[in-house]
Amino acid sequence: MLTSKQNQQIKLLKKIQTKKGRQRFGAYLIEGPHLVAMAIQLSMPIQMIYSTPNAWDDSYASYDYEEISEEIAHYLSDTGHSQGVFATLPLNEAPLPNWQSLEEPLILLDAIQDPGNLGTIIRTADALGYRYVILGKGTVDLYNDKVLRSMQGSHFRLQIISADLTQLIPELQQSGYQIAATALDSQAVPLPELTFKQSKWGVMFGNEGNGIHSSLLNMADKTCYIPMSGDAESFNVAIAAAITMYQLGLS
Amino acid sequence: MLTSKQNQQIKLLKKIQTKKGRQRFGAYLIEGPHLVAMAIQLSMPIQMIYSTPNAWDDSYASYDYEEISEEIAHYLSDTGHSQGVFATLPLNEAPLPNWQSLEEPLILLDAIQDPGNLGTIIRTADALGYRYVILGKGTVDLYNDKVLRSMQGSHFRLQIISADLTQLIPELQQSGYQIAATALDSQAVPLPELTFKQSKWGVMFGNEGNGIHSSLLNMADKTCYIPMSGDAESFNVAIAAAITMYQLGLS
Structure with missing residues (x-):
């Protein structure tokens, strides 16, 4: 279980909470069981899931994951009300469509x-x-x-x-x-x-x-x-x- | 000029920034030149205007007013970016319409x-x-x-x-x-x-x-x-x- 703010992974997660850090590391962080479940359901390219024991859901086991302490979850949470689970995803810019053939608003x-x-x-x-x-x-x-x-x-x-x-x-x-x-x-x-x-x-x-x-x-x-x-x-x-x-x- | 957080009026203004304080004193606080100008234009029953010298507008002179220091304006501001002017208005609940005769959505x-x-x-x-x-x-x-x-x-x-x-x-x-x-x-x-x-x-x-x-x-x-x-x-x-x-x- 990751319990230290000095852990390299936790330091990285803190960094990608800024725009500069996201661009440097090419990843971003999502928070909460609802968003993580949606990312799983839509087969998004999740890199890693971080969950407290309390927030654990068996669907997380198919991914690379780390357990984190409640204290670390609170440290990572941007709302002050951590829901105990986070995931990292790559910053993938959508490819430019072919505007000539596209017929969408x-x-x-x-x-x-x-x-x-x-x-x-x-x-x-x-x-x-x-x-x-x-x-x-x-x-x-x-x-x-x-x-x-x-x-x-x-x-x-x-x-x-x-x-x-x-x-x-x-x-x-x-x-x-x-x-x-x-x-x-x-x-x-x-x-x-x-x-x-x-x-x-x-x-x-x-x-x-x-x-x-x-x-x-x-x-x-x-x-x-x-x-x-x-x-x-x-x-x-x-x-x-x-x-x-x-x-x-x-x- | 009001410069002290201990001033009775400033203490009152702080209190009416909470629901309990507003109900107790029957007044609420608006902030910023835009809202204060609108209250003036719509002839709202302004009780008092509080303005820093920098934020002063001549239209305020028709009302009871107090000058406040920049420090007090910052202290009263809920956004952390004070625009220097505040006003108090009474908590007036709109009267209940006659529903029988009303024809408004x-x-x-x-x-x-x-x-x-x-x-x-x-x-x-x-x-x-x-x-x-x-x-x-x-x-x-x-x-x-x-x-x-x-x-x-x-x-x-x-x-x-x-x-x-x-x-x-x-x-x-x-x-x-x-x-x-x-x-x-x-x-x-x-x-x-x-x-x-x-x-x-x-x-x-x-x-x-x-x-x-x-x-x-x-x-x-x-x-x-x-x-x-x-x-x-x-x-x-x-x-x-x-x-x-x-x-x-x-x-």
Whole structure:
């Protein structure tokens, strides 16, 4: 049983709780029986499972595993309420699709900075049947612990791609994609009136404080807004994305 | 200028940052120039404004105010990033409407426990034009600092009522209201098929972990669900509420 914070493996697990450490070691950490069970069920490439005796589940025995003490579990837990089990997985970036042949809607995110918002958008995209999410520059790291908690495993199912949207959007458009953006410019149509004539479309959402960067907004083929009552100021970006993804999924 | 943590007013402000203190003193604290400006604009009954010299705005001069030091502002701030201005307002529960004559849709919340979820649901209800939100037992306190941050002032505009839903729902129904609930029972219809023949309707959302309590679910006139793709497990409750409020607002 691993009981020491000085153990090399425990030191490594602590390091991959930072973005820098994850990139250096090419791995990330998931926490809790729910996420670990989901990773097992979806045959994700689990590298190692770390479990306290109390949290042990027989399904873990098919993997490389280490027992850890309750104290170490508490030390590794980012919530302060350890559930006793952790697993490491490789940082596998989804391969770039062939945009020419792809006929799936895309969700494009420009600099979403709040981990809860990013995780919730990805979880909602998954639940609404979207399969592709593209993370533009300035977006919070996908493997941040709070993002992982909000996603609830949706990243295991979706194709999540990091890209420079200023380069990608023209490429998508050349491949037949039409890109919509949520914005309040003079051309914007109310969301229920936004339609695409084709199955190759994407919709872009922007930073919590600043919205979509103007250079990206200028590239959009269409803009839309969610009709609001007179007084309120705005929607949270995860809410705006959910309503938009729901509406576009209906039509 | 107030510079001491031992000052009676500062001690009081600290106390009303807890639910117990708010109930004892009948007041709550808002933080930041954005919320204070909104309270001023909407003529809310501000009791006192506390501002550092740096955060001072001339609009504050029409109110009772005290200058506070940067150190005290930091001490009072719940985020650790003080913006230098605070205000106190009375805890005014909205009066109970006459349900017989009311013809407005209602949002009913059963034991929403995450402050960010409650605040986001109220902000979204406001943006989508809903005017009445009813907080059932077990719901997190409306004046919790995280709820206030997520609401972004929407509670200034909406009628927010605390009630025991097990007593209120039958009363609403006797007053001509139909109540829908989000749930996956055998009677549930897909959300786009949920309609009401009348303008007197309400929709209920439940606790993050447990959903709507069965005793309340049994009282609902209708149940609906948001169609999901096969794999995903669920929506965050604030997302489910947003999609449902949006869809019901369309029809």
